[in-house]
Amino acid sequence: MKEEKEKLTDKEEETMLLLWEHGPCPVKDLIQYYSDPKPHINTVSSFVRALESKGYVGHEQGRYGGFNYFAIKPKTDYRRNAVGRLVNRYFGNCFSMVSQLVEEEQIDATQLRQLLEMVEKKK
Numbered sequence: 165m166k167e168e169k170e171k172l173t174d175k176e177e178e179t180m181l182l183l184w185e186h187g188p189c190p191v192k193d194l195i196q197y198y199s200d201p202k203p204h205i206n207t208v209s210s211f212v213r214a215l216e217s218k219g220y221v222g223h224e225q226g227r228y229g230g231f232n233y234f235a236i237k238p239k240t241d242y243r244r245n246a247v248g249r250l251v252n253r254y255f256g257n258c259f260s261m262v263s264q265l266v267e268e269e270q271i272d273a274t275q276l277r278q279l280l281e282m283v284e285k286k287k
Contacts, residue, residue: 171249172215172218172220173214175203175211176211176214176215176218176220178198179194179208179211179212179215180215180220180221180235180237180239180242182194182197182198183215183221183233183234183235184235184239185197187232187233187234187235188224188232188233188234189232189233190226190230190231190232190233191205191208191209191212191233192205192230194208194212194233195208212233216233219236219237220235220236220237220242221233221234221235221236222234222236247266247273247276248263250280251263251276254279254280254283262276262279
Protein backbone atom coordinates (compact mmCIF):
# COMPACT_ATOMS: atom_id res chain seq x y z
CA MET A 165 0.00 0.00 0.00
CA LYS A 166 2.90 2.37 0.65
CA GLU A 167 3.78 2.37 -3.07
CA GLU A 168 0.20 3.33 -3.98
CA LYS A 169 0.31 6.23 -1.54
CA GLU A 170 3.55 7.46 -3.10
CA LYS A 171 2.33 7.07 -6.67
CA LEU A 172 1.14 10.33 -8.21
CA THR A 173 -1.43 10.98 -10.89
CA ASP A 174 -0.24 12.87 -13.97
CA LYS A 175 -1.82 16.09 -12.67
CA GLU A 176 -0.30 15.65 -9.21
CA GLU A 177 3.09 15.09 -10.81
CA GLU A 178 2.63 18.23 -12.93
CA THR A 179 1.79 20.17 -9.76
CA MET A 180 4.88 18.81 -8.00
CA LEU A 181 7.09 19.85 -10.91
CA LEU A 182 5.69 23.36 -10.64
CA LEU A 183 6.21 23.46 -6.86
CA TRP A 184 9.79 22.21 -7.21
CA GLU A 185 10.45 24.95 -9.73
CA HIS A 186 8.40 27.87 -8.34
CA GLY A 187 7.44 27.08 -4.73
CA PRO A 188 6.75 27.98 -2.05
CA CYS A 189 3.66 29.84 -3.18
CA PRO A 190 -0.09 30.03 -2.68
CA VAL A 191 -2.40 28.05 -4.97
CA LYS A 192 -3.60 31.23 -6.71
CA ASP A 193 -0.01 32.00 -7.76
CA LEU A 194 0.74 28.41 -8.72
CA ILE A 195 -2.01 28.49 -11.35
CA GLN A 196 -0.09 30.95 -13.53
CA TYR A 197 2.62 28.34 -14.13
CA TYR A 198 0.25 25.76 -15.66
CA SER A 199 0.01 25.67 -19.42
CA ASP A 200 -3.25 26.74 -21.08
CA PRO A 201 -6.01 25.97 -20.54
CA LYS A 202 -5.26 26.66 -16.91
CA PRO A 203 -7.10 24.57 -14.31
CA HIS A 204 -9.59 26.17 -11.93
CA ILE A 205 -8.29 27.25 -8.52
CA ASN A 206 -10.45 24.60 -6.80
CA THR A 207 -8.92 21.89 -8.98
CA VAL A 208 -5.36 22.97 -8.17
CA SER A 209 -6.30 23.22 -4.50
CA SER A 210 -7.51 19.60 -4.66
CA PHE A 211 -4.21 18.50 -6.25
CA VAL A 212 -2.23 20.28 -3.53
CA ARG A 213 -4.32 18.78 -0.72
CA ALA A 214 -3.92 15.30 -2.21
CA LEU A 215 -0.15 15.83 -2.44
CA GLU A 216 -0.09 17.02 1.15
CA SER A 217 -1.94 13.90 2.31
CA LYS A 218 0.60 11.76 0.44
CA GLY A 219 3.48 13.53 2.20
CA TYR A 220 4.84 15.39 -0.82
CA VAL A 221 3.75 18.91 0.09
CA GLY A 222 3.72 21.05 3.21
CA HIS A 223 2.32 24.49 3.91
CA GLU A 224 3.08 27.54 6.02
CA GLN A 225 1.10 30.65 6.85
CA GLY A 226 1.42 33.19 4.04
CA ARG A 227 2.45 36.79 4.55
CA TYR A 228 -1.05 38.13 3.81
CA GLY A 229 -3.12 35.22 5.09
CA GLY A 230 -3.74 31.97 3.29
CA PHE A 231 -1.03 29.36 2.87
CA ASN A 232 2.15 28.98 0.88
CA TYR A 233 2.67 25.44 -0.33
CA PHE A 234 6.07 23.87 -0.84
CA ALA A 235 7.56 20.54 -1.82
CA ILE A 236 8.72 18.36 1.08
CA LYS A 237 9.95 15.39 -0.90
CA PRO A 238 13.08 16.20 -2.94
CA LYS A 239 12.75 15.96 -6.70
CA THR A 240 15.73 13.57 -6.85
CA ASP A 241 14.01 11.10 -4.50
CA TYR A 242 10.82 11.19 -6.52
CA ARG A 243 12.69 10.79 -9.79
CA ARG A 244 14.61 7.77 -8.50
CA ASN A 245 11.41 6.06 -7.31
CA ALA A 246 9.52 6.94 -10.51
CA VAL A 247 12.28 5.55 -12.71
CA GLY A 248 12.38 2.43 -10.56
CA ARG A 249 8.64 1.87 -11.01
CA LEU A 250 8.91 2.53 -14.72
CA VAL A 251 11.79 0.10 -15.21
CA ASN A 252 10.05 -2.54 -13.11
CA ARG A 253 6.86 -2.17 -15.14
CA TYR A 254 8.68 -2.62 -18.45
CA PHE A 255 11.50 -4.93 -17.48
CA GLY A 256 9.94 -6.91 -14.61
CA ASN A 257 12.49 -9.36 -13.21
CA CYS A 258 15.27 -7.61 -15.12
CA PHE A 259 14.92 -4.64 -12.78
CA SER A 260 17.94 -5.54 -10.67
CA MET A 261 20.07 -5.87 -13.78
CA VAL A 262 18.97 -2.51 -15.18
CA SER A 263 19.23 -0.78 -11.80
CA GLN A 264 22.77 -2.09 -11.47
CA LEU A 265 23.64 -0.55 -14.84
CA VAL A 266 22.15 2.75 -13.71
CA GLU A 267 23.95 2.60 -10.37
CA GLU A 268 27.28 1.90 -12.07
CA GLU A 269 26.57 4.76 -14.49
CA GLN A 270 26.84 2.42 -17.46
CA ILE A 271 23.43 3.58 -18.70
CA ASP A 272 22.00 7.08 -18.55
CA ALA A 273 18.46 8.45 -18.73
CA THR A 274 18.62 8.92 -22.51
CA GLN A 275 19.71 5.34 -23.07
CA LEU A 276 17.04 4.11 -20.66
CA ARG A 277 14.39 6.04 -22.61
CA GLN A 278 15.68 4.45 -25.83
CA LEU A 279 15.31 1.01 -24.26
CA LEU A 280 11.76 1.82 -23.20
CA GLU A 281 10.94 3.02 -26.71
CA MET A 282 12.27 -0.28 -28.08
CA VAL A 283 10.02 -2.20 -25.69
CA GLU A 284 7.01 -0.07 -26.67
CA LYS A 285 7.65 -0.68 -30.39
CA LYS A 286 7.76 -4.42 -29.76
CA LYS A 287 4.30 -4.39 -28.15
